[in-house]
Amino acid sequence: MNLSGSVGQARVPNNRFRFILAGVVGLALWLPLYLQLERLAGFFSFRLLGLAPASKFGEAVRFFVYETPKVMMLLVLVVFGVGIIRSFFTVERTRAILAGKRESAGNVLAALLGTVTPFCSCSAVPLFIGFVTAGIPLGVTFSFLVAAPMVNEIAVILLYGLLGWKVAALYMGTGLLVAITAGWIIGRCGLEGWVEDWVRELQAAAVVQPDVRLNWQDRLSYAGREVRDIVGRVWVYVVAGIAIGAGIHGFVPPDFMVAIMGREAWWSVPLAVVIGVPMYSNAAGIVPVVQVLLEKGAALGTVLAFMMSVIALSLPETVILRKVLKPKLIGVFIGVVASGIMLVGFLFNAVL
Amino acid sequence: MLIQICGPGCAKCHETLKTVQQVVAELGVAATVEKVTDFQAIARLGIFATPAVVIDGQVKCVGKVPTSNEVRGWLG
Numbered sequence: 001m002n003l004s005g006s007v008g009q010a011r012v013p014n015n016r017f018r019f020i021l022a023g024v025v026g027l028a029l030w031l032p033l034y035l036q037l038e039r040l041a042g043f044f045s046f047r048l049l050g051l052a053p054a055s056k057f058g059e060a061v062r063f064f065v066y067e068t069p070k071v072m073m074l075l076v077l078v079v080f081g082v083g084i085i086r087s088f089f090t091v092e093r094t095r096a097i098l099a100g101k102r103e104s105a106g107n108v109l110a111a112l113l114g115t116v117t118p119f120c121s122c123s124a125v126p127l128f129i130g131f132v133t134a135g136i137p138l139g140v141t142f143s144f145l146v147a148a149p150m151v152n153e154i155a156v157i158l159l160y161g162l163l164g165w166k167v168a169a170l171y172m173g174t175g176l177l178v179a180i181t182a183g184w185i186i187g188r189c190g191l192e193g194w195v196e197d198w199v200r201e202l203q204a205a206a207v208v209q210p211d212v213r214l215n216w217q218d219r220l221s222y223a224g225r226e227v228r229d230i231v232g233r234v235w236v237y238v239v240a241g242i243a244i245g246a247g248i249h250g251f252v253p254p255d256f257m258v259a260i261m262g263r264e265a266w267w268s269v270p271l272a273v274v275i276g277v278p279m280y281s282n283a284a285g286i287v288p289v290v291q292v293l294l295e296k297g298a299a300l301g302t303v304l305a306f307m308m309s310v311i312a313l314s315l316p317e318t319v320i321l322r323k324v325l326k327p328k329l330i331g332v333f334i335g336v337v338a339s340g341i342m343l344v345g346f347l348f349n350a351v352l
Numbered sequence: 353m354l355i356q357i358c359g360p361g362c363a364k365c366h367e368t369l370k371t372v373q374q375v376v377a378e379l380g381v382a383a384t385v386e387k388v389t390d391f392q393a394i395a396r397l398g399i400f401a402t403p404a405v406v407i408d409g410q411v412k413c414v415g416k417v418p419t420s421n422e423v424r425g426w427l428g
Contacts, residue, residue: 122361
């Protein structure tokens with residue numbers, strides 16, 4: 001392991017074992033607790049609070065008491081794991097990897113890297129500039145920009161926790177596919193002229209990368225900070241989402257959504273996308289809503305399309321991208337991505 | 353000493369600014385802390401991920417909020 005600088009050398013090797021030990025103990029506590037959650041929730045709602053298991057209110061309470069700790073525990077574990085993976089990727093490194101790539105293969109790679117590169121959506125503009133000045137094709141850059149917010153660990157883990165691994169895998173797979181194809185199509189159209197002129201005139205600035213070498217302790221503490229940061233930011237949405245979900249779970253009849261969002265209503269897919277695009281929410285806020293919609297008879301394709309359009313496209317992001325893209329290109333970007341999402345929606349409603 | 357905090361002004365950028373200002377005050381360093389929000393200016397500094405911290409023209413950190421300890425290391 002390469003310890004660089006004074007910070008690394010100051011550490012005692014013992015620390016590493018302490019970290020590993022803490023990890024093992026943490027996981028040993030995490031797993032049994034996680035497996036017992038369902039029973040604990042039943043015990044709490046029906047024994048401790050004395051609610052009737054068959055009653056609507058009792059069911060709503062049980063749902064909330066079970067789902068909230070379950071999702072939070074999953075979130076902590078996965079954000080930590082992804083945090084460690086993320087510590088291996090930086091925007092600069094991703095840029096360097098993509099710089100030599102052609103289209104097609106570049107689109108695939110960009111979408112994949114988009115899922116693991118640490119990226120905050122307000123970074124979209126500097127990143128766009130960085131990619132374009134590095135000579136990365138426009139379409140490849142867009143593949144990255146679509147995948148980065150859409151396919152992320154929070155979305156996937158919440159889908160897994162609340163709806164099972166099949167839905168999570170479908171979401172991840174089709175999300176990547178939309179990012180890859182949308183970027184590829186935009187690249188094929190040759191729209192470089194619709195990037196704001198000042199961006200194209202900008203000289204490719206030398207990449208400035210502070211010389212940071214991380215050892216395992218740094219990675220673990222980075223992951224720990226990610227957990228604090230992300231879970232601290234999204235727990236409110238998760239709890240609120242599950243609370244709304246619990247209310248609907250207990251009180252709204254199961255076929256409530258069939259008429260408006262069921263498979264028979266073909267127009268529900270475009271409608272879901274039209275409503276979803278201007279909306280902005282992070283994955284944490286939208287997944288509990290998605291769960292409720294599905295449970296009440298909405299079709300999977302419609303719901304996935306809704307979720308994707310909420311997360312992948314948003315009004316604030318397009319406003320910020322306006323600084324580097326001419327309005328026409330923003331239009332094409334939204335149009336292509338929204339069409340891709342709609343296609344996914346129709347496909348699932350037809351196949352499943 | 354000139355400390356530049358680059359970023360359009362999202363939550364993470366504010367957090368970075370706060371951390372840096374705190375450490376500057378704590379160490380009593382004579383430094384000007386300024387925000388760089390213009391994308392063109394940020395790009396010219398060679399920065400492609402925000403928030404970023406630049407001290408006297410030298411990029412110290414890119415794409416993440418630094419810890420106070422890291423900032424102390426740069427200023428000390």
